[in-house]
Amino acid sequence: MDQDETAHMDNSAKLNTEHTSSLVKGSPILTAAEPSNEKTTDVLVTDETVWVTGWRLHFLSLSVAMCMFLVNIEVSIVGTSLISITNDLHGFRQVGWVVTAYLITYTSMIIIWAKLSDIFGRKEATMATMIIFVVFSGGCAASHTMNELIINRAFQGIGAAGCVSMALTIAYEMVPKEQYPAIAAEIAAATALGSLVGPLIGGGVSERSTWRWVFLLNVPAGVITIILLFICVPKNFPHQGQASYVAPTFKEKLSRQSLSRLDVSGAFLLLGATLLLVTVLLEASNEFAWGSGTAISLLVVSAILWVLFLVNERIVTGEEWRAEPVFPWRFLVNRPWMGTLLVSLLSGVPYNIIVIDIPQRFQAVYGASPFGAGVRLIPFNFLIALSSVLINIFAARTRIPPVYILFVGSIIQLVGLALFSTLSTSLTVPSVIYGWEVLAGCGIGIVMGMLLVIPPHVVEARDLAISSGALLQFRVFGGALGLAIASSVMNSHLTSSLSGSIGAEKLASVLQSTAAIKGFPPNVQLQILEAFASGYNLQMKIMTGFAGLQVLAVGLIWRKDQISVVGKKE
Incomplete structure (x- = not known):
């Protein structure tokens, strides 16, 4: 990088620092980001974050x-x-x-x-x-x-x-x-x-x-x-x-x-497991007994869904999965x-x-x-x-x-x-x-x-x-x-x-x-x-x-x- 480019970058950083310092007094200014098309009167630039x-x-x-x-x-x-x-x-x-x-x-x-x-x-x-x-x-x-x-x-x-x-x-x-x-x-x-x-x-x-x-x-x-x-x-x-940052279009x-x-499968498994567990806790001793087939079935199905949820999350977390x-x-x-x-x-x-x-x-x-x-x-x-x-x-x-x-x-x-x-x-x-x-x-x-x-x-x-x-x-x-x-x-x-x-x-x-x-x-x-x-x-x-x-x-x-x-x- 030649001296002119270096001087230009230094001046840009200095101007950006002076501008943002006037916005938030005492805020640390690390590195100025590149200027954007939007107005910058309401943002503070630190490193690459605005x-x-x-x-x-x-x-x-x-x-x-x-x-x-x-x-x-x-x-x-x-x-x-x-x-x-x-x-x-x-x-x-x-x-x-x-x-x-x-x-x-x-x-x-x-x-x-x-x-x-x-x-x-x-x-x-x-x-x-x-x-x-x-x-x-x-x-x-x-x-x-x-x-x-x-x-x-x-x-x-x-x-x-x-x-x-x-x-x-x-x-x-x-x-x-x-x-x-x-x-x-x-x-x-x-x-x-x-x-x-x-x-x-x-x-x-x-x-x-x-x-x-x-x-x-x-x-x-x-x-x-x-x-x-x-x-x-x-x-x-x-x-x-x-x-x-390139913002995706609505179509994209x-x-x-x-x-x-x-993670659609994970979302449905989480919702199902939660719903069944809370249902049996609420309705046991009200609509049905704790030892009834209904209560036991709901608890078993809920437990299965929780296990499947964890297995699903273990698989989806892998780098080869897009979800x-x-x-x-x-x-x-x-x-x-x-x-x-x-x-x-x-x-x-x-x-x-x-x-x-x-x-x-x-x-x-x-x-x-x-x-x-x-x-x-x-x-x-x-x-x-x-x-x-x-x-x-x-x-x-x-x-x-x-x-x-x-x-x-x-x-x-x-x-x-x-x-x-x-x-x-x-x-x-x-x-x-x-x-x-x-x-x-x-x-x-x-x-x-x-x-x-x-x-x-x-x-x-x-x-x-x-x-x-x-x-x-x-x-x-x-x-x-x-x-x-x-x-x-x-x-x-x-x-x-x-x-x-x-x-x-x-x-x-x-x-x-x-x-x-x-x-x-x-x-x-x-x-x-x-x-x-x-x-x-x-x-x-x-x-x-x-x-x-x-x-x-x-x-x-x-x-x-x-x-x-x-x-x-x-």
């Missing part, structure tokens, strides 16, 4: 936060509305499916959406998922039977899966690694905020209006988010401004060669990453139980209104939000390896859940319940906030999208399993405790609607409510067991050269 900055970054961050907020508000907002919904549609026995139908498709589709975005583009995939979410939210509001509601919830979950998967993927790709703690704090805050205000909105709407507004509220908020995404996600994100995206990248695996085999030999996923799964188990069962306990056992039940869940959700944000700030400043923070958070969560299981079965609200909410919320918030920043540090760059999807998918899968187990335990407990004293027919009416309890004599009402209270305690004892396993699972993340959540200072 980061989003300026107004576009602010609105993109808001869009990501809105996606996480709207999706995570769904479980909690429905939690305080379930009594009103099931009383109106006459289906308390199917109450678990109102939440779980949403979680099954949500659980199964997160990684699949991440992979679809690799083929069709981040912007297109994100907007498509939000449109699906908004349309079927409207469908939920228009439902007139429990079956209609459950079907719409399942399709709503498909859109929700893409929303969270794409939101987290975009968050990882829009800023450099040293900014991950700040972004993780924003995402954790939006997630926890959804859980915080969800019970209040759900309770208030159910108490003062129809429960249908619980779902209708998603429509205007979702439309605003879609508009923001259209405006602020750069064209060809995350390859915007890269001269070496739909070509056989492009679609062959999809890109839903869950690459290299994940299974990455111990810190598998430990992260296992902790994510176990942390999701108690979270959904508390968000659903505490409001139900206040309404069914203590006679609180839907809004009152939501207010009483504030300590739990507020501590999740607060600790999720603070722990990322703490980790960024102290550089303490996340494995230690996860261990502490898991122990706090374990203590909180163990204390929950000791609550009195009397009909008087125990004041200590708020203290246990604080402990459990603090522990869960620490774990959730810390897990968000780990994936980019333990997986290969090519797996960034599906790793973010996998992290969320495992947590949601844990939540679905937890709800299925908890619903099964509650139904079994109520059946064994009450069928002999009030009879199967009257028990069926209680399982259809808790409002039927008021039709019993006072002494029988007391017996029924105490059975509900002891059932909630039994659920918490089981959740305590899962929390204990989570403490042990954190050890899998341990390695000699500990993971650091922030980049090294130059």
